[in-house]
Amino acid sequence: MILAALAILVLTIVLYIYYDNRNHLPGPWNLPIIGYLHKLDPVSPHLTLTKLAQKYGPIFQIKLGLLNIAVVSDAKLLNKILLKDETLGRPPLFMMGVLCGGKGLAYAPFSLWKDQRKFTINFLKLVGATKFSPVRKQLEDVIKNYADDFVDFVETRGNHVTLDPSEALVHYITSVAGTLLLGKSFSRDDQVRKSLMHNLETILQEAQLGGTLNFLPFLRFLPKYRKTLTTFSDTVDKIRECLTVYINEYEKPISSDFSATNLIEAFLLQRSKGGPPEIYNMDQLIHLLFDMFISSTETTLTSLKWIILYLAQYQDVQDKVRKEIVDVLQEKTLEMSDVPKLPYTQAVLTEVSRIRTIIPLGFPHLADEDVYVDGVKIDKGQMIMPLLWAIHMDPRVWDRPEEFRPERFLDDEKKFVSSELILPFQSGKRMCVGYDLAKMMMYLFVAVLVKNFKVEPCESSPIDFSGVCGLSLVPKPQKVVFVKI
Numbered sequence: 001m002i003l004a005a006l007a008i009l010v011l012t013i014v015l016y017i018y019y020d021n022r023n024h025l026p027g028p029w030n031l032p033i034i035g036y037l038h039k040l041d042p043v044s045p046h047l048t049l050t051k052l053a054q055k056y057g058p059i060f061q062i063k064l065g066l067l068n069i070a071v072v073s074d075a076k077l078l079n080k081i082l083l084k085d086e087t088l089g090r091p092p093l094f095m096m097g098v099l100c101g102g103k104g105l106a107y108a109p110f111s112l113w114k115d116q117r118k119f120t121i122n123f124l125k126l127v128g129a130t131k132f133s134p135v136r137k138q139l140e141d142v143i144k145n146y147a148d149d150f151v152d153f154v155e156t157r158g159n160h161v162t163l164d165p166s167e168a169l170v171h172y173i174t175s176v177a178g179t180l181l182l183g184k185s186f187s188r189d190d191q192v193r194k195s196l197m198h199n200l201e202t203i204l205q206e207a208q209l210g211g212t213l214n215f216l217p218f219l220r221f222l223p224k225y226r227k228t229l230t231t232f233s234d235t236v237d238k239i240r241e242c243l244t245v246y247i248n249e250y251e252k253p254i255s256s257d258f259s260a261t262n263l264i265e266a267f268l269l270q271r272s273k274g275g276p277p278e279i280y281n282m283d284q285l286i287h288l289l290f291d292m293f294i295s296s297t298e299t300t301l302t303s304l305k306w307i308i309l310y311l312a313q314y315q316d317v318q319d320k321v322r323k324e325i326v327d328v329l330q331e332k333t334l335e336m337s338d339v340p341k342l343p344y345t346q347a348v349l350t351e352v353s354r355i356r357t358i359i360p361l362g363f364p365h366l367a368d369e370d371v372y373v374d375g376v377k378i379d380k381g382q383m384i385m386p387l388l389w390a391i392h393m394d395p396r397v398w399d400r401p402e403e404f405r406p407e408r409f410l411d412d413e414k415k416f417v418s419s420e421l422i423l424p425f426q427s428g429k430r431m432c433v434g435y436d437l438a439k440m441m442m443y444l445f446v447a448v449l450v451k452n453f454k455v456e457p458c459e460s461s462p463i464d465f466s467g468v469c470g471l472s473l474v475p476k477p478q479k480v481v482f483v484k485i
């Protein structure tokens with residue numbers, strides 16, 4: 001009797017594993033319930049998945065906990081997948097659900113997303129943060145002023161200053177975001193901003209794709225994970241409180257002929273013009289501000305940090321960037337319309353975005369329907385993971401991908417050659433909405449920086465390029481030397 005029961009149990013488990021692993025996409029074997037989680041490197045999940053991509057090809061299937069994922073590591077295939085309307089959704093990651101609650105923009109469900117994406121693009125155009133905005137030049141001046149303030153900050157400390165660029169830059173990058181989104185120019189010791197940034201960092205650690213609760217949400221009933229969840233929810237509440245402080249400064253009623261200069265004003269104006277109350281309400285405004293603040297500061301700051309570290313390590317590259325910028329600009333400051341005249345600088349910034357992919361696991365999508373691309377089927381309900389790290393480090397596409405070589409983006413005449421195989425902002429209808437703003441901040445800051453300083457590694461400690469992988473791949477805290485030119 002016992003033997004028969006055991007045999008049935010074993011058979012059930014074998015059948016379960018067999019059916020669970022049956023899929024038209026190739027991929028590793030997954031254990032019941034946890035899937036492949038036990039083999040995923042918690043510190044560098046992008047490296048585990050890149051190894052699997054090398055084994056199973058441009059699209060493979062994996063289970064992480066309860067989530068069934070199609071991992072895509074080929075840029076052309078990914079571009080085709082992300083162009084489809086059926087892949088516009090976001091997967092039900094538990095912590096993202098707690099964080100966004102179906103509101104905001106980055107994790108909004110389709111109907112809300114459609115309205116808020118359009119609203120946000122119009123807003124970005126209004127404040128000069130899109131390529132063809134008539135007021136782009138004004139925003140460039142705002143960003144350049146903050147970059148100049150950064151120079152002043154370093155200069156007041158001497159001609160040979162050793163500091164961690166993150167600590168110094170965070171104030172200026174969040175100030176650009178504060179001006180655009182909240183209409184607020186932060187003072188250096190603004191306590192609400194400090195609390196906002198601290199809480200955002202806590203959230204990013206917990207919400208990351210590697211976070212266990214995203215894949216095994218039922219674990220939240222265990223004490224250890226209950227505590228994680230409580231801390232997370234409390235932090236979300238604190239962020240809401242910080243943003244509410246800023247929103248409350250706009251108590252005055254907004255007339256319909258008012259001209260908005262920041263996101264809060266644009267949103268309140270849209271509401272006063274009859275924007276549907278189920279969208280244009282305070283909860284949505286808080287979530288939208290949250291999405292825009294976190295997306296615009298964290299990624300841009302991380303990109304700039306990597307750029308500075310690579311320029312410090314590769315002095316010859318830095319010298320060439322400086323020479324190109326000085327030759328082209330002479331005494332004037334950089335404008336975005338000058339960028340096409342800077343092929344080497346473009347190649348350097350592109351190469352940094354390739355070799356240190358800011359979002360190594362990409363930002364996930366969901367197949368809302370069965371999707372067919374190039375003869376491959378992605379099932380309805382499957383999460384799509386754009387494995388950007390593997391795309392940018394694919395040895396079949398990039399000759400010796402581990403080497404930092406900006407020249408790979410220059411042709412024989414030293415003209416910059418852009419590539420559709422570099423996708424730091426992903427692609428398709430849900431591609432990063434802040435692409436132009438991010439580029440503005442990076443080019444304008446780098447130009448001011450290299451014209452004013454020579455950046456060098458610290459003699460005592462070599463530069464560490466390994467990074468820490470959360471939602472984004474951030475450099476480890478480390479100092480470089482700013483030498484006044």
Ligand code: HEM
Nearest residue numbers: 106295296299300303363424425426430431432433434438
């Ligand atoms: C170097 C800087 C940046 C990088 C690498 C980056 C990367 C990305 C990526 C990979 C996505 C996911 C796209 C997709 O789902 O297919 C994304 C989405 C998004 N980004 Fe960025 N981003 C950057 C800067 C910015 C800035 C400056 C803003 C603010 C203006 C911003 C706002 C957003 C928003 C709101 C979304 C969600 C879009 C949607 O769901 O429709 N990002 N970004």
